[in-house]
Structures are given as C-alpha cells and as structure tokens.
Amino acid sequence: MANASRQVLWEYWGTELKRHRENAALTQEMLGEKVFVSGGYIGQFEQAIRRPQLDVAIRLDQILQTDGFFERTWRKLIDDQRYADYFAKVVELEPLATRICDFESMVMPGLLQTGAYARAITVAANPFAPDEFIEEKVQGRLERAKILKEGPADGYWPILHEAVLRMPVGGPAVMAEQLEHIARLMRERKILLQVVPFAAGPCPFMGRMVTLMEFEDAPPTAYTEGVRSGTLLDDPATVKRVAGEYDLLRAAALAPKESLALIESAAEEYRQCASTT
Template sequence: MRSPTLIALGSELRRYRLAAGNMTQGHLAKLINYSEGMISNVETAQKVPRRDFVERCDQALKTGGTLMVLHGLLKHETHPVQSFARFAEAERQASGIHMWDIVVVPGIFQTPEYARALLAAGRPAARPEVIEDLVTARIERQEVFSRERPPALWAVLDESALRRQIGGTKTQRGQLERLAELAEQPGVNIQVIPHTMGAHPGLTSSFIILSFDDAPDIAYSEDPATGHLHEKPDLVKAMSQAYEALRVFALPVPTSLDLIRQIREEL
C-alpha cells in the first residue's frame, strides 16, 4: 500500500514538469542536480524524497511551494512501510548515526544468519522467500560502511542484547565476532551498558538518531504495530538528551570491546 500523500506528491511533480514546456525528466534532473531515476521514482511514488530534492523541484518548476506543502504532510503519516522507507533513505544520506538498543544487535550490524533467525521468529507465518528478501534488504543497509565518506557511527547497547542467543550459539558467536570486527573500524564506536549498572534511562525502548550536514536531526523508533519517524525538533532533542545520558551509563569504547569479546568466548 503506497502512501496517498506520496502518490499526490509524485502526480503534482509530473504535472508541474509537463506544464513547464513539456520538460523531460532528464532536463529537470540536470536543473536540480539529481538523477533522472530519482525523479522517475518520486513521480511513480516508489521513493520518498528528501526535503532538499523537493525544494529544488519547487524552485526549478516555480510551483510556489506546492510540492513542499505535500512533502510536509508526509511526516504525519504512520504507515509502517512508508515510515521505514523514509528512514532507510535518510540513513543512506546521514553524516552521523546514533543507535540505542536494549533487546538485540542493531540491524546495521547484523550478520545474515542472525538477521534471518530474528526475522523468521518475528514472522512465523512468512514464506521463506519473503524472509530472504527481508534479510537481503537489511544487509544492504550495511553499504554505509564501504562509502567513500562513511557516517560517524555510535552505538550504545545493553549487555542483554549481547547475551540473548538469536539463532543458537553458533549464530550468536558469529554475530559477536562481527560486532567486534566493526568496533575496530575507524569511525565506528560501540559502547555497552553492563548489567551491573542496574536501572538506566533506556529501559523502555530502543531508537536511532540520524544527523546530517545540511538538515535537522531526525529519529526513528518502532513498536509492535509500526515504525515511527520523528522530525519534531522538541521530540528529537529529548531523544538526543536521553542518548547522551545512556552514554554516561555505558563503559568506555575499549572496555566495551573487551566485554563483547569476553561474552563471545563464554559461548
């Protein structure tokens, strides 16, 4: 199910483009410095555009801000597919990624085996091919590590996320090995809140905060029913403050890596 607002945005973009002297997608792409494929994906409601893309289209097509009005309405929609699609697109463009997870190792760190076991457990009625598609999509998010300019990445994990055996001992050990490898990469910082810390500010939920060079921070969280993309400044600020509080409770990065390796050896 595609978002009605996203469909309207794509339709209006196409209408204004054709009204501008029957302008081609290729011509518009050159004017706004985006790919022709991106324009096609937005016009057919296949991709949620960033604010920058819509602003450039508004200016190039002289719409008087009509497209930005529609884009602004997207943030009020809660369809889980659209929320995650917008988050995934934003994640690819983020200059900083800050994650907190109390339950499991975050998706961007997961091995295929760990992701497969986790996704299958959460969708017991899903066909195997559906699970494999979801695994592929999750692993593709890890392309951020191989970018020419990868984002600065900070993760705070509760010790519970490291000790919960997803997919059995072999899979969990492989996941912890992967986590330790990533923790040694430049720009990747992983901290662990040990069980000995007791109560702390993150016991209620997990979340991710994305930061950008030229746009405000946004945040993402999930509940059993849907995913939520948070863009209201006050809410994002509150989540950022909670994240900084969690870092105070966490072990330093080198000590956290030692704990990850210790737990792996105990399996």
Template sequence: MGSNGDEAGGAEGAYDPRRQFAEECRSARELHPDGPLNQTQLARMVRTSKSTISRVETCVGPIPPDLPARLDQVFSTDGLFKRLYEEITAQSFPVHSRRRIELEPKAVSISAWSPTVVPGLLQTAPYARALLREGDPRASDEEVATLVRAQMARQEVLKGTSPPDFSVVICESVLRRNVGGPDVMREQLSALLTHGSQRTTVLQVMPLSAETHGLMDGSMSILTTPDDLPVIYTEGVRSGTIIDDPSTVRLLSRSYDVLTASALSRDASARMIRQLMEAS
C-alpha cells in the first residue's frame, strides 16, 4: 500500500515518515475494499473533520495523536499508521535522543531519574514551552510550538489500555525551581499529583536532605521492551547515550534501586508536591 521509502522522501531519496504517512492514508482511502472513500467519508469513519484529513494528506500541520490508531482500525493495517506516527514524533527530537523516543512506545517498563527538570513524559505544555523557549531564544514561535506538540505526543505512551509500568524519581529541587512562573509551576505540580495517582505509576521525590548517591551526575532512564534486555539512556545538556552493555546496565540499575529506597514514599512524595503547589 502506498509508495516505497525512496519515493516518499522526495528527489534525494531520503525517507520521510511524515510524507509516507500522508501517502499511505491517501492510498488506503482510494483502495478501500468496499470502494474508494472521499475525504469526507473517511473523516466520518475516524471521527474527525474533512479539513483534518486534507491536512494530513498534504503534510500540513500536526497529526492528531488519536488519529493513527483510528486509521489502523478502519483500514486493518496492523499498526502501520501508529508506527509511522512514532517515527514522525521521534524525528522532532534531537538526534541524540531519538533512539530513546523510538524505544518508549515499545517499552513494558520505564524507570526514570531526573535531577534537573520534570521528565518529558510528565511535562505540561506550558512547562515544556518555557523550557524550550529558554533553551533556544532564537527559535520562532512556530518552531517552539512544533516541539511542544512533539513532547505532548510522546506522552501517549502513558495513556491507553496497556501503559508501561512507570517508575520515576524527581529531585526536590525540580519541584522548587520556578519554571515559567507561579501559574505554570502550580499546573505542573498538579499534573504530577495526577500522574502519581495512576496505578501503573510510582512517583517519588528525592529530598534535598538525602545523602550522596550513585546517580548524581545526571538524568537516566531504564527502558525494557518485551523482546530485549533493559537498556539505559543517559542525557546531558546537548548529548545523550544509549547504554546496552549488560554489566553497566546491571550496575546502573542497582544504583536506581538504591535511589528509590532513599527517596520519599509515594504518599510522602505526594504530600510534599501538594504542599509546594498550595504554597506557590
């Protein structure tokens, strides 16, 4: 269905998942087994508007996060549109973090430690916008908006009927740092309380009073997929590394276990977040 990768990428032959998504949508619509569908008919079937289908097929604007799954259902494409959407989302991020973004939707378990900012999977749009705006003052409003949309789309992995087991430890300093102003922080702290109340999420706070631990150098994520051993992603200001050496993964995973044992409990963490939110 649709064209091959070389055709999808334009004259230079570079693969473009966004263009591939558009062509697959148009091709599936025109080759529908019960007869060709026009954009209005398809829009009705996937519960969206004709203008949205038109924009998707002409590569204009973002793809609604819930649309890929609906297209896969209507066209019985076995996750094709979902996979392409994940590739599109990954391409919105810096090269050094794309491998992690590609792994997240496949993960059955994600563990994260963040000593500097709220992890991307838990950020609100205003919080993400404030970080991105400060990180690149020369970026246009549209460029920042595109990155924020990608960050929000990334969070789809925690939604749905079968989200991964998610464990996250956040340094207390992150909660106290005023990113974007009091209103933005109040909304972000409220969002953390909501996330922490999910059955598949364990959210803990590492208090400033905690002693030295083995992960003080930077942020880290542990991702486990159904068919692979765990891998670890570490990230700096402008760099990131995937670690899959078993001995190193085992060492860093143990450091994370020690970290969770040193952090506040789920209930105590929620109490601290609520107190900070009410005081802001």
C-alpha cells in the first residue's frame, strides 16, 4: 500500500469516527473523556493527523457501539505497516509473480532470511525500537518467505554477492544457520541461487539491490531501493535494461553447483567459529 493510499484510508477512518460521534450526539471533548484521551486528540484522529493506539480504537467501538469496526480497520492499517510504504506494493506483487529474481550485494534477500538473521538486521536498523516493533517486522518478513514453499511457477532465481556470505550478521551461529538454510533450499530445488565471488571484480548493481518480477498476465517489473526509499519500475524499456544488467550478473556469478559449495564452506566456517566461542 503506497503512502498516499494508506493516508486516504486513515482519513476514511477519521471520517467514520466523526460521523459516529455526531450520530451519538457527543462533542470531541465528551468522547475523549469517555475513551481517556483529550478532545483535541479526537479531533486529530478525525483529521487523520494522529493515529490512535489499539486500546483507544477498542474503546471507541464500545462507546459508539460500532461492532468492532474501528478495531478491525485499525488492525488492518497497522498490519500493513509491517512493511515500509515504498515496499508494500512489492509484497502485494510477490505472490502473483511467476518468476522472481533478486540481487543483493550486502545482506540476505528478505525471502531467504531466517528469523534470527531478520531479527539481527532489524535491530541494527532500529536500535531503540521496542521488542513488539522488532517482532512485527520479523514476522512480516517470515510471512513473505512462505511463497517459497510452493515457489513461483518459473522459479526464484536470486544472486548474492560473496559479501553477503561474509558479513557476520548476528554472529557466527546466526550466520551458520542462515547459510545452512539457503543451502537446504538449493538442495531441495526450491531456489536456483548463484554467488558473485569477490574475484569477479566490479559488477552491475554493486552496493545496491534489485528485484525483477515476471507475471502471467501483466508486464514485468523491476524494483530498486535506496535509503528509506524504493522505486517500482514498470516502463518496458527501463525494465528491459535492468534485466539486461541482471544477465551480466549471471555471467559473472559462479554456477549453482559451485555457489552451493561456497555457501556450505562458509557455513562450516561459521559453525566452527560458533563452537569455539
């Protein structure tokens, strides 16, 4: 869900709050007193300036007798926030794709992350966030990974730079588990993964990530991401160019069998390191 679309839904939430409040012949101050917030807060909820806490949404349903409407819609809107606004559309498209190709130059793609790895990444990016926030993000990532159980019809074909294998996210035990996880997916033929080795030198998308998605009844898309931003590309000429650069990555990468051997070797190194610490 794009940021603008989500804001529209919060505005709808606020409009409904105002409508039900007025139907109940309550002022903002009167309703605020009943749900233990100020009248000014009620006004800000109605204008979609401020978003309420869950307990407030529940109390609004009780006072206004709205049969759980405010709680249900609140949960839907907040649940969507497991993903950044700029990434939410990608999450919607992933289950529809017939083929997904990912390239990551520094961290494991989200679809491949274990819970421990995802948690370490999330904590590193949000060092002051409460546990509830961290777990919500981690569960959102693990939820996405469920599409690999069946897999896109034409496969999931990620490419990793070797730096992804060598970056000790979460410590040796977490990395060993993570690399063993993707090795298992490769052996089970759930994914076709290749690694671009350090020896390959410079390659396309260095320091960046890219996702390509193909669909049965829609044109392909490409997604790239920067700092707190992401761009979903659907212009055919642009997507074709990105796909061509991705082909160059494949040419620079190790064959799947060699990639698996490198991953298993790195996993064993991490496992040995974990056992001695």
